Amino acid sequence: MFLYYLRISMHSMKRNPLLSGLMIVAIALGIGVSMTTITVYYLMSADPIPQKSSQLFAVQLDSWGINHPFDRDRPERAPHQLTYRDATALVAAKKAKHQVAMFESTLIVEPEKDKPYLSMLRVTSSDFFPMFQVPFLYGAGWTANDDERASQVVVLSKETNEKLFGGENSVGRRLRMGAKEFVVSGVMDTWNPTPRFYDVINGGFNEVADMMIPLSLTEPMELKSAGSDWGWKAESINSFKDWLNSESAWMQFWVELEDSMAVDDYKNFLDAYVTEQKELGRFERPLNNHLQSVMQWMAHNQVVREDNKVLVGLSVLFLLVCVLSAVALLLTHFLGKSEEVALRRALGANRLSIFGQHLVEVSLTGVIGGALGVLFALGGLQAIKYLYSGQGFDHLVQLDIFLVLFAAVLAWLASLLAGFYPSWKLCQESPAGFLKTQ
Known part of the structure; x- marks a missing residue:
């Protein structure tokens, strides 16, 4: 019919x-x-990242001054990013299954045959790759030992590897960047999470950086942030180290916590850390620490x-x-x-x-x-x-x-x-x- x-x-x-x-x-x-x-x-x-979004949390610490809320219209909101000294201290504490501090920067890449060019890179810690389940075409990310030794290693995106090495397995190959020689530890496979949840502050729909290098290279190479940089007070900045020790917030920080008990434990750790910093004359505002899951973080920052x-x-x-x-x-x-x-x-x-x-x-x-x-x-x-x-x-x-x-x-x-x-x-x-x- x-x-x-x-x-x-x-x-x-x-x-x-x-x-x-x-x-x-x-x-x-x-x-x-x-x-x-x-x-x-x-x-x-x-x-x-649906398979892990409930276990990944953006960390916020309210390090602003007592009379200087981060958001004057909504003073209960803490800064979106952390200072360098706080981010590196939390990484060193290792109180979560994985913890990642990171920021965007730039370096001049000097290919063997082509002209030098400016490349975007993500400066981060070794936990970035297992925490965010980054797929690899060749090799892998660097190790925790590389973080500690400030090894000059680099992970390339698939597109950058094709540009520099013709798409071949480049693990172990050397690449000159910022007047220093790096060794390729891995090449990422196609990976472009949408939105780019781990750094919505500097562009939730930007593509993944061309390459990644260890966070511990920040000070020896004097790597400056190419992303947002917020501060709340006038400070005397006469050297790169002064900037790293300043109250300027430009680091993104994420932790992986497997269950509600781990979340509660990490909140208690953050409160203890801030209380300790208060005794040193920092963190003038009342305790205002936050852990935001992936979807909460995107809603908090109005990605849509x-x-x-x-x-x-x-x-x-x-x-x-x-x-x-x-x-x-x-x-x-x-x-x-x-x-x-x-x-x-x-x-x-x-x-x-x-x-x-x-x-x-x-x-x-x-x-x-x-x-x-x-x-x-x-x-x-x-x-x-x-x-x-x-x-x-x-x-x-x-x-x-x-x-x-x-x-x-x-x-x-x-x-x-x-x-x-x-x-x-x-x-x-x-x-x-x-x-x-x-």
Whole structure:
């Protein structure tokens, strides 16, 4: 019976190509616009590391002055980042399963054959790789001993390895950076968590750094932060060491805690650490330490802004407008078939079969409109990619299989919603009046 209804539906659409085309375009436009905004919102708000997000915590310590809250409008909020002295002290304490301190910096890379160039790098500790489950194409991250010895080792991104070593296994190869020679310990495989949860402060949708080196190289190489740097008081900074010992906050700090007991223990440790620092004349404000899980951290920093949610809402409203337009077109199309339906009713077809036949027709319209809508969405995403080229949004403008299936279901539901009333209306028409006129 379904195949019979399908053949009738295709014949009906061929007889009225203009109306059928307009209905398909109406559905396609609604799907295209709504899926463009939904895709971006979905990728921006997704859990970037679902297998561990409940065990990873961003650490906040309120090291600001008593009369200088970090956020004057919301004084209960602690700074987003830590000072160098606090971050390195917490790393050295080793009170969590894994602990990572890090910041962004730059170095001049001197390839053997090509011209030197400025490269972005992440300066971090060895726990970064197991903690964030970084995949490796070759080799591995450096060790805790490398951290302690301030070894000149480097981990390269896959793209940087292709640029410098032609994509070959470069583990053990030497690379000159910042007038020093580094040894490649590993090459990361494709890894680009979205959002970049571990450093949303300096760009939640930026790509992973070109390379990574040990945090212990910060002082001997005088590596400066290329990211955000906040302070609350005037300090005399006459040397690089003065800056490291200052109250300027520019380090991101994360810990891995396996259960609620570990979380409570680490909170107690932070309180004890801050209390100890208070005795040294620091941390003037009341205890205000925080542990934020991955999803809490992204919400805290408004990685997904309110205007993105508004755009999704507006696009859904646009889809509803398209559905209403399709309703009007379907009413015109179906009521034009009243005489044909009257004849079928006179020959014994009941209302349910007539209703089912026309729902099959609107479903076919939805499937075609959905397919065209996916193409429109791809075009919209490519337009976003072009407009925001180089701003870290490239990985937010792609449809995965889940989103394609969602678009197909959404188109089908939209077509059923549009076709329900016209189909019902057509079934209520009495055949007698039409048959008398024949």
